[in-house]
Amino acid sequence: MLTHFICSDNQRIKCSDCLSECRMKQRCAPYMFLFKASQDRKPILDRLPSVTEILSPFRYTYLKQKYDYAEMPKEMIFKIHGSAAHYFLEDEEGAVEHIATELSLTDKKEKFKGTIDCYDFTRGGVISDYKFLGKYKIGTYLEDFNKNALDYKRQINGYRILLEDNDYSVSGAELNCFCRDFRGYEHKQEVANQGKVYKTGNKAGQPYPKPVEPFYCFPVELYDRNEFREFFYQRIEMLMHYLREDIMPPVCEDRWGDKKCKGYCPPNEYCDYYVEKYGEEKQ
């Protein structure tokens, strides 16, 4: 669980100590941001897992659950952007009749829970999920959504189980992506062209297509209902098995060429794969 923050000088501090008194000259983020960022959910073994936790790599979820880990507040900034934007798009008053937002549901077997961003009762029932992403990620979707958005496609199909178990019909689904930095692409491109390494691109070394709009809507394929249910419930069983029996799951398969291990896996110091390969690089 998240128990510590990493200050800007790379020293760790317990979240509660940080909130009591900052050890630096000045707080690295507003107090309320730090307070919200320090709030973690209950352990999975004391509640039902979420769709995202079920679909995340087992080892990643296991390490986050089993160990006390630390994060740098500045690295958590996009969480607040995402939460704030979801809040903005919520219809708290129920003003729009044909739309339900932030629909929290449990499946019939009571094995998992999830909150659906938006469900449209018209068009036979359409699930809509919102993502707030950087231009590179959206560029990969513009290049090949089906291939590059597997995680989100599965997530939405997980929501479909919840909806159908609760008597909502589902005839379609879509991923609504908001591009948080669609302007400024040209500048980066110029920098890239001046000889600096262009960091992202497809396997052929070409940059991904450029998002030119702040908003993209990608239709999401609905999987074979029974096959996906089997896959999904098997994952729940496996995740709970690893957690209950305290067994370290296998190394994650999708590591984005180890970029995830190095930059996007806060508990990586407890992962032998990371420690053996990159342990000495860690500050």
Ligand code: SF4
């Ligand atoms: S360090 Fe890499 S392999 Fe290990 S849990 Fe994190 S993402 Fe998975």
